[in-house]
Amino acid sequence: MIDRRILLASVAGLFGLAAFRWLRASPAYAAEKFEIEKTDAEWRAQLTPQQYEILRKEGTERPGSSPLLKEHRKGTFACAGCDLPLFSSETKYESGTGWPSFWKPLDNAIGTTSDRTFGMLRTEVHCRRCGGHLGHVFDDGPKPTGLRYCMDGFALVFHPAAPSAT
Numbered sequence: 001m002i003d004r005r006i007l008l009a010s011v012a013g014l015f016g017l018a019a020f021r022w023l024r025a026s027p028a029y030a031a032e033k034f035e036i037e038k039t040d041a042e043w044r045a046q047l048t049p050q051q052y053e054i055l056r057k058e059g060t061e062r063p064g065s066s067p068l069l070k071e072h073r074k075g076t077f078a079c080a081g082c083d084l085p086l087f088s089s090e091t092k093y094e095s096g097t098g099w100p101s102f103w104k105p106l107d108n109a110i111g112t113t114s115d116r117t118f119g120m121l122r123t124e125v126h127c128r129r130c131g132g133h134l135g136h137v138f139d140d141g142p143k144p145t146g147l148r149y150c151m152d153g154f155a156l157v158f159h160p161a162a163p164s165a166t
Contacts, residue, residue: 032111032131034127034128034129034130034131035129035130036081036082036129036130037130037131038130040056043055043056043081046081047080047081048154050154051080051081051154051155054132054133054152054154054155055080055081055127055130055132055133055134055155056081056132056133058115058117058133059133059152060135060152061099061152061153061154062098063097063098063099064098065098065153065154066099066100066152066153066154067153068100068153068156068158069098069099069100069153071089071092071100071158072089072092073089073158073160073161074090074160074161075089075158075159075160075161076088076089076106076158076159076161077089077092077100077102077151077156077157077158077159078156078157078158078159079127079129079130079132079134079155079156079157080132080154080156080157081127081130081132082127082129082130082132083157084109084127084128084129084130085106085109085159086105086106086109086110086127086134086151086156087102087104087105087106087109087149087151087156088106089161091103091104091105093141093142095141097148097150099135099150099151099152099153100151100153100156101141101148101149101151102148102149102151103142103143103144103145103146103147103148103149104145104147104149105125105149108128109127109128110125110126110127110128110134110149111125111126111127111128111131112124112125112126112137113126115136122136122138123136123137123138124136125137125149125151132155133152133155134149134151134152134155134156135149135152135155136150137149137150138150
């Protein structure tokens with residue numbers, strides 16, 4: 001006869017293993033194929049340590065640390081990994097979160113996956129061309145979309161619009 005304590009401990013252990021699998025991070029680019037694929041060494045050589053940690057290891061920057069947070073010129077925000085244009089400055093807004101926020105990406109610019117790290121279910125945003133992690137999207141943004149694309153500024157580069165001819 002199985003002791004009740006052994007049975008309960010075994011069931012708790014199985015639930016613990018299941019929870020661990022649910023909570024662990026799984027990079028978006030691990031299962032997908034992208035137009036631009038490089039070895040880990042190639043990404044490390046191309047990116048700064050901070051860009052590498054964010055884009056390739058799904059890290060994040062400290063709130064308020066990105067110079068792009070205060071970028072208000074007209075232009076385009078592109079992926080720091082492959083330079084794909086991602087967001088127009090016309091969709092950037094001040095969300096008060098400490099990260100550059102946008103209410104809409106450019107067409108065919110991003111991909112999304114479910115992110116269950118830290119015990120929460122979020123929607124992770126990555127570059128559709130190189131798979132670089134950009135941040136997360138939330139449903140508490142402004143009209144017209146109601147979305148907040150909360151991006152890591154170090155995962156982006158800014159290209160100012162060309163001055164108009166007068």
